[in-house]
Amino acid sequence: MRLTQGKWWIALMLLLHTQCFASELLTQKQRFDIPEFTTFGGKTIKQLQVGYESYGTLNADKSNVVLITHFFSGSSHAAGKYQPEDEAPGYWDAIIGPGKAIDTNKFFVLSVDSLVNFNAHDPNVITTGPATINPDTGKPWGLAFPVVTIRDFVNVQKALLESLGITKLYAVAGPSMGSMQALEWATTYPDWVPRMISVIGAGQSDAWTVAALEQWGLPIKLDPNWNNGDYYSSEPPLAGLTTGLMLLTQQALYPDFINSSNPQHQSLEEGPLADIHQSHQVVNWLRGMAQARAKVTDANHMLYLIRASQLFLAGQDKPLAEAMQQVKAKTLFIPASHDLLLMPYLAEQPHKALLAAGKNSTLVPIVGPMGHLDGVANINQVAEQIQRFLMQD
Amino acid sequence: MRLTQGKWWIALMLLLHTQCFASELLTQKQRFDIPEFTTFGGKTIKQLQVGYESYGTLNADKSNVVLITHFFSGSSHAAGKYQPEDEAPGYWDAIIGPGKAIDTNKFFVLSVDSLVNFNAHDPNVITTGPATINPDTGKPWGLAFPVVTIRDFVNVQKALLESLGITKLYAVAGPSMGSMQALEWATTYPDWVPRMISVIGAGQSDAWTVAALEQWGLPIKLDPNWNNGDYYSSEPPLAGLTTGLMLLTQQALYPDFINSSNPQHQSLEEGPLADIHQSHQVVNWLRGMAQARAKVTDANHMLYLIRASQLFLAGQDKPLAEAMQQVKAKTLFIPASHDLLLMPYLAEQPHKALLAAGKNSTLVPIVGPMGHLDGVANINQVAEQIQRFLMQD
Numbered sequence: 214m215r216l217t218q219g220k221w222w223i224a225l226m227l228l229l230h231t232q233c234f235a236s237e238l239l240t241q242k243q244r245f246d247i248p249e250f251t252t253f254g255g256k257t258i259k260q261l262q263v264g265y266e267s268y269g270t271l272n273a274d275k276s277n278v279v280l281i282t283h284f285f286s287g288s289s290h291a292a293g294k295y296q297p298e299d300e301a302p303g304y305w306d307a308i309i310g311p312g313k314a315i316d317t318n319k320f321f322v323l324s325v326d327s328l329v330n331f332n333a334h335d336p337n338v339i340t341t342g343p344a345t346i347n348p349d350t351g352k353p354w355g356l357a358f359p360v361v362t363i364r365d366f367v368n369v370q371k372a373l374l375e376s377l378g379i380t381k382l383y384a385v386a387g388p389s390m391g392s393m394q395a396l397e398w399a400t401t402y403p404d405w406v407p408r409m410i411s412v413i414g415a416g417q418s419d420a421w422t423v424a425a426l427e428q429w430g431l432p433i434k435l436d437p438n439w440n441n442g443d444y445y446s447s448e449p450p451l452a453g454l455t456t457g458l459m460l461l462t463q464q465a466l467y468p469d470f471i472n473s474s475n476p477q478h479q480s481l482e483e484g485p486l487a488d489i490h491q492s493h494q495v496v497n498w499l500r501g502m503a504q505a506r507a508k509v510t511d512a513n514h515m516l517y518l519i520r521a522s523q524l525f526l527a528g529q530d531k532p533l534a535e536a537m538q539q540v541k542a543k544t545l546f547i548p549a550s551h552d553l554l555l556m557p558y559l560a561e562q563p564h565k566a567l568l569a570a571g572k573n574s575t576l577v578p579i580v581g582p583m584g585h586l587d588g589v590a591n592i593n594q595v596a597e598q599i600q601r602f603l604m605q606d
Numbered sequence: 607m608r609l610t611q612g613k614w615w616i617a618l619m620l621l622l623h624t625q626c627f628a629s630e631l632l633t634q635k636q637r638f639d640i641p642e643f644t645t646f647g648g649k650t651i652k653q654l655q656v657g658y659e660s661y662g663t664l665n666a667d668k669s670n671v672v673l674i675t676h677f678f679s680g681s682s683h684a685a686g687k688y689q690p691e692d693e694a695p696g697y698w699d700a701i702i703g704p705g706k707a708i709d710t711n712k713f714f715v716l717s718v719d720s721l722v723n724f725n726a727h728d729p730n731v732i733t734t735g736p737a738t739i740n741p742d743t744g745k746p747w748g749l750a751f752p753v754v755t756i757r758d759f760v761n762v763q764k765a766l767l768e769s770l771g772i773t774k775l776y777a778v779a780g781p782s783m784g785s786m787q788a789l790e791w792a793t794t795y796p797d798w799v800p801r802m803i804s805v806i807g808a809g810q811s812d813a814w815t816v817a818a819l820e821q822w823g824l825p826i827k828l829d830p831n832w833n834n835g836d837y838y839s840s841e842p843p844l845a846g847l848t849t850g851l852m853l854l855t856q857q858a859l860y861p862d863f864i865n866s867s868n869p870q871h872q873s874l875e876e877g878p879l880a881d882i883h884q885s886h887q888v889v890n891w892l893r894g895m896a897q898a899r900a901k902v903t904d905a906n907h908m909l910y911l912i913r914a915s916q917l918f919l920a921g922q923d924k925p926l927a928e929a930m931q932q933v934k935a936k937t938l939f940i941p942a943s944h945d946l947l948l949m950p951y952l953a954e955q956p957h958k959a960l961l962a963a964g965k966n967s968t969l970v971p972i973v974g975p976m977g978h979l980d981g982v983a984n985i986n987q988v989a990e991q992i993q994r995f996l997m998q999d
Binding site for chain 1: 637646647749751753755759768810812813814816817818820821824825828829830845846847852854861864865867868869870871872873874875878879880881882883885886888889892908909913916917919922924925926946949951
């Protein structure tokens with residue numbers, strides 16, 4: 214069975230019993246090439262490639278573009294299906310489509326696979342990162358790949374937009390690491406961005422978040438198969454990657470969800486009581502999801518995504534409050550009340566800084582049982598607010 | 607420099623700038639032996655040894671015993687100093703001592719090193735676990751050591767109390783894993799326990815907590831030096847242990863504390879931007895504390911403590927609500943409002959079950975910047991409530 218990005222979501226969604234898997238949209242992956250790309254850190258990436266998807270139609274004056282920026286473990290598959298028989302549509306299908314909050318009858322919705330994408334081995338993802346062949350050496354980059362930042366993700370998207378003759382967005386919206394890109398867009402290219410939606414987001418990664426993100430990558434480095442990032446002609450560090458993904462998965466959730474999926478025991482579990490080598494049922498459940506996910510993920514890509522997220526500071530060159538003065542967009546912040554990964558205070562920081570700078574900013578929380586993932590799985594809760602926000606001048 | 611348990615606390619306490627390191631108490635470690643101990647799981651441990659400390663004087667009718675049960679990474683060093691020049695006193699020195707909330711002028715306060723104690727290589731800790739020589743083989747037990755439970759910790763304490771001619775406690779109190787022991791005492795030996803104080807505690811480890819605890823041990827198993835628990839004649843798995851301790855430390859804290867100790871950056875940190883091998887300052891800070899701590903800790907002991915904590919269900923043989931009907935103690939629950947490790951709902955469960963069963967139970971939260979560790983570092987906040995509770999009939 215081919216394990217694609219969708220599988221993991223399906224496992225979660227089926228447990229949640231709330232998601233409708235029907236989608237009226239069909240989409241396909243396209244490819245964008247940049248012969249030579251210079252990173253924010255001043256390094257060069259040759260023959261850069263990324264995948265992208267679009268939903269809806271670009272209008273004549275190219276004024277109806279909504280850019281969707283994806284989360285850490287996501288891809289450009291934001292909505293629709295590749296084939297009608299796909300098990301799950303893109304992650305925000307609940308709000309992207311004909312007649313939906315981000316209405317593809319009105320908007321040309323575009324989404325781009327990030328650099329160093331998490332789903333490096335998903336056949337539906339096109340990305341450039343440590344697992345990619347470095348044209349100068351003919352071998353995978355490994356850790357010789359330059360550190361990339363949220364600004365670099367944005368600059369790749371901007372290059373694609375410009376190649377399509379687009380010079381301004383109608384709006385940019387994204388969850389989690391996608392919110393970082395959305396705010397980076399609004400801060401660094403304010404003339405491009407009249408409307409920005411940050412879901413389960415932040416204005417910068419504070420020390421707490423930098424440390425929390427680091428924890429996901431440390432197990433990878435303990436796996437002897439990691440071999441300092443040089444494993445492309447040997448066994449990949451799946452055990453370390455699986456451990457990192459177990460942590461990522463739990464931190465993206467909330468007790469209510471994990472407990473409702475794994476009822477409390479009424480007596481001690483026999484296996485773990487009898488034998489230190491055995492695990493509790495909930496551990497096997499979490500490990501099973503992480504193991505399936507590890508097969509489409511590249512460990513080095515995860516380390517680079519962690520680094521890009523750790524380095525995040527909107528604007529990248531000044532304190533957040535100053536950077537927010539540059540923003541011209543109306544902004545909508547949508548934290549998840551039970552978020553343990555990017556807690557609501559992280560969305561409140563840029564929101565308050567924008568208000569202090571006299572900008573038009575709104576904050577609407579999602580309340581749900583899933584924690585961080587409510588920003589993806591329960592985004593339908595705020596569909597009306599998103600629709601209204603997009604209809605404002 | 608000898609690294610003892612105190613060092614880690616000192617690092618945290620100095621950062622917090624709130625703890626007074628003076629103590630009027632001097633104490634010493636004593637040893638208790640059990641020739642043959644049968645675990646809850648039915649296995650035998652021969653020549654069991656644990657350390658204990660006491661503060662105050664046992665009265666003539668042995669009716670003034672307050673048992674203090676320690677947290678996951680703690681030991682029986684609950685109060686006082688071994689030498690006047692020690693840098694830090696025991697962890698709850700703020701509330702244990704002459705004239706303090708747990709007044710050693712009135713009470714005989716006793717505390718016992720747990721089985722499989724975290725601080726196996728601290729010269730001030732006496733414990734029995736995987737790092738101990740198995741008298742049947744003449745070699746360290748390693749993973750042949752039986753799984754032990756919170757009940758076993760309690761039964762060792764009970765054997766010690768009985769050896770001192772004590773047949774009833776005045777009260778039992780403990781933070782975190784110590785709260786598990788306190789409630790296990792009140793549930794399984796209700797005639798012994800007229801008063802119980804659970805600080806940053808729980809009534810059982812739910813699926814969320816079982817999974818969260820597992821995450822601390824997974825890095826150990828990835829370290830090749832762990833060698834399936836058989837490392838006592840080779841290099842110990844310090845890298846894996848350090849990674850597990852970094853996670854434990856962060857989960858026991860809260861953003862406010864880590865951020866105030868590591869101010870937000872105003873631009874991107876140069877090292878991590880230039881080089882994927884470099885770490886952010888907060889990561890180095892966290893790693894430094896964990897590395898120091900790893901030197902007195904045994905990796906297998908940590909795995910066994912994780913298992914004991916995962917298996918926790920007060921009473922160990924029936925649903926929590928039923929078990930609470932057995933309790934005869936007045937109970938006081940003190941969750942920390944910002945606790946991310948054992949969130950307040952976990953203390954509310956037994957508290958509400960006790961009220962529903964018609965028992966006398968009170969809940970008073972601590973509000974602080976440290977999260978879970980507020981139950982140790984900021985226990986002085988609830989000193990009055992503890993003192994009043996102990997004075998009630």
